[in-house]
Amino acid sequence: MLFKRLNLKLFLLLVPALVFFFAFIIYPVFDAVYTSFFQSDGLSKPVWVGFANWTSELSSPTIYHALGLTLLVMVLSWAVQTPLSLVIGLFLSRESRFTTVLSIFYFTPLLFSAAALGIAWSYILNPNFGLVQAVITNILHLHYVADLLGNTHAVLFTLIVIIAWEFIPFHTLLYQSGARAIPVSLYEAAQLDGVTSWTRLWHITIPQLKNTIVTSSVIMLTGSLTYFDIIFVLTNGGPGDSSDVIALEMYKTAFQQYQFGPGSTIAVTMTVFGLLLSLVLVKTTGFSRMESQMEGA
């Protein structure tokens, strides 16, 4: 049955994708698993240490601290980004010249590199010469220093806001196209029945957007799990370890402390965690069953 289906032509069409998938996903994952059983400093010959890296990493308070911060970033990012993206996406899904112009401006953060954004934000938030401080001192005339990246309690929330600012446009785009795909006939029927706009949103728009919400959330949550670049540029995990998320801890271990074994261990842990997360999300939401969302189905 399978062979009948998978004839030569289809297989040939699959080859490019398979080559990429193996070269850039499967091979690195297995290489990381392999490396996690060695003590390797990048210079000398790696030494087989069995499960030593696993036992030391999984009993390290640093890792649990980093995992805790990562979970916090994931949950808060989702809580901040989803409602905002949904609202803005619905607003921009209406056809009018005004929304088109707004969208063009609004999607610009998507076009910048994350490292450049990080550097720009570091200048905006600089407590001595930054834009935010200038506004506080010269416009609001307050004697207050806003040290948003240097304060151990504020830093994570500052980062979550910046990450949200960076990614809301992307998710807005998803919701915008999702909302545009909802059949107008549904709304027309609702109008005939004379329902309020709130009911329309709650009983037509949101259910119709279910798949979009799941897709967006999977991207958001797995993205937050492995989120690295802006945090690396802005704080490098600091002050102390107040913003030391798991991806950063992996980078520090492997490329700043040159402990490639423990670094790979963290990488594998992250991969497994990410896969489980995606699986659970997709299974529990019925997304994988590909239920039709259309009328009359």
Place this chain on the structure above:
Amino acid sequence: MEKNLKKPSFYRVLVPALSGILAMSAILSGCGSASQSSQPASGSDSTSSSGGKTGSVSKLTLWDIQTQDSQKLIVDETDKFNKAHSDIQVTPQWFQNDPYKDKIRISLGAGNPPDIFYNWGGGPLADYVKAGDVVDLTSYLNADSAYKNKFIDSVWGPATVDGKIYGVPTEGSAGELLYYNKALFKKYNLDPPTTWDNLLKAVKVLKDNGIAPIALEGKSQWPEMIWVQYLTARLGGTQVFDKIAKGEPGSWSDPAILKALQYCQQLVDMGAFQTGYTSLDADKNESEPLIVTGKAGMIAQGSWVYSNFQTNYPDFVKSGDLGYTAFPTIDPQYGDIAVGAPSSYYSISSKSKNPEAAMTYLKEVSLNDDEVTAYINKLGAIPPVKNIDDQLKASPTADFQIWLHGIIAKAPTVQLYWDQYLSATLAKQLLDNISKVFIKQETPQQLVDNMNKNMAAAPK
């Protein structure tokens, strides 16, 4: 379905598409064996026999991180050397400081390093030596005592591993010191911060007047280590860290280290460091303007920062408001220990096809007479060579150079930066722990315990 296979049109599209994709993935995965670019591929040039060569030319690559004027100087001197030697051609390649640390390590580990590479000596160099990646230069140097004795004796320390020398000096000496804004000190009637008591008094007075007493770049971590290292040396001498450098178990428990960390936390409690110091970045030179504008009174930094002041705020330097002093003394018997580095180094990698040619280049170019003169007069540096007093006096920035030279020459020991003594792994762990002590996420005792544990766990 099957009859589709007979359709030529399908393959006419597919085959070019496939070959294109395969070629692309080959390039992406870095096995572009067919790259015919005129640019020398980094590191591979030395190992491949060059095509179309006349006679036998040794092509050598050099990796370095110098910038601006010092980079230009090395390029010019290398060009001169290449013109004078038809059989040795050296190509320098330039990298940024922080990425370079990863790059050199990974290229040495992967077995495709350049012939000659820049390094800071100390722990990282010892890591490379242990892995068998560096050429032992002792015999070359002993064969040419005139060359070896040109340099000050202390310069060889950081490049020596187990009694053998693995690098030659390439740069000016550096030291860490305390800069302060003289105008502010005059305004509030303060004595220069030459002793710890003076410093504490200055901190109090400046704080009361709404000025940040001390600027500190906490995000970069190593500026915090300047305080910890100097305080340790001032309280307990250099023997404290010598034990650590030897890897003696439990050597972090020395009372001087604990006390030094408590002093740092005391400064934090007094509000000595400017608000937001934890997010300041030394690589962006964000602290000099604080000193220049009088927003902050003092900063402990390296002598290399002087040239930043000189370049970016010439009027401020000219006005004489930039004060500098050795790190404040606490216990007089340890008052004149300096923290610094006599030089940075060029080493030759074991993979080099022609180490003799590389050595010839190093002897003739690195810190030759032209370079020494340029370092003194143009770059305001102190090359680690003997008998340069007269030349220093004639330099446009003579005051600072002669003062620094005195400090470094006078010091009974010049202690290398801690993070250069330790292996890369321990150094990073130390910096992380220090930054936690500064923001009180950790007590001094916890740092001591953590570092003892890390040292015990470090691969021998």
